[in-house]
Amino acid sequence: MTESDSLVFVVDDDDSVRRALARLIHAAGYRVEAFGNARAFLERLREVDAPACLVLDVQLPDLDGLALQRELKAVLPIIFITGHGDIAMTVDAMKAGATDFLAKPVNDTDLLRAIEAAFERVEQTRAVRSELDAIRGRLDRLTPREKEVMALVVTGRLNKQVAGELGTVEKTIKAHRARVMAKMEVTSLAQLVRVADKVGLGGAGEARVSR
Structure with missing residues (x-):
């Protein structure tokens, strides 16, 4: 899997933040799609069959980030970003499987490092799934x-x-x-x-x- 194969979703209702994040991620060599609300992202996600991760603002107008995390049920790694986070929120997000939790304004290096770690998790998950499929095939x-x-x-x-x-x-x-x-x-x-x-x-x- 190369960076150009990898898709990063950005969900943030702040237009300027969303555009800045999209530019940074694109410049790093990833494909990127940005959304201003959770529902639009969910509609798009149903059509995607590619290695992906999500950069997600905690505070959204239609569905907050933690609720969206629960709805996604760990189908892809999530990097939370927030200007309103607290310790309890961070703990809840990480316990539910978040890859990272970054405070706004997000440091570019920290974000790109978190995205890299998220795709490493994707690769590990794909490898485990492939191994299990092979074992089940032999069991059959x-x-x-x-x-x-x-x-x-x-x-x-x-x-x-x-x-x-x-x-x-x-x-x-x-x-x-x-x-x-x-x-x-x-x-x-x-x-x-x-x-x-x-x-x-x-x-x-x-x-x-x-x-």
């Missing part, structure tokens, strides 16, 4: 019985214990386990446990064993 290749075997194996059960739980023989479990390892593209139990944990299967085995 397992048969129902192989999924049962995997769920038990990742709890640390021995082949003999898995066989007893599933009402079969150890030799059959060994064969299932080998196919699970091959389909999940791992070479050790430790790797299998890690990929299971990433897609939330770590507890599934525990629940199955306890029944």
Whole structure:
């Protein structure tokens, strides 16, 4: 992802501030779109499928920045800017996942650094999502019985214990386990446990064993 691929939204109802921020961000090599209110931004966001972050004023005429943050539900990183912020507001914003919280007048260097950090978060999120999609794709290749075997194996059960739980023989479990390892593209139990944990299967085995 290059800067020219990245889209920065600016939402601020102060015309002069909005224009100044847009010029600065554009000069830094980013694509930028600026809006004077939250609703106009939300309408535009529905059409966007590109790496993006949001530079957001806390005080807006139609929907305040914290309310907009809640509505967005972390779909993109947010850098808050405000001339009216206080400690409690900052804490609330950061707890809800804001990348940064900058006071007006915004320092150019601080803003560009915050934008860079926001896109680093975008890249990390995309990488995690891609990895999870790949793992789920491999899981889909397992048969129902192989999924049962995997769920038990990742709890640390021995082949003999898995066989007893599933009402079969150890030799059959060994064969299932080998196919699970091959389909999940791992070479050790430790790797299998890690990929299971990433897609939330770590507890599934525990629940199955306890029944």
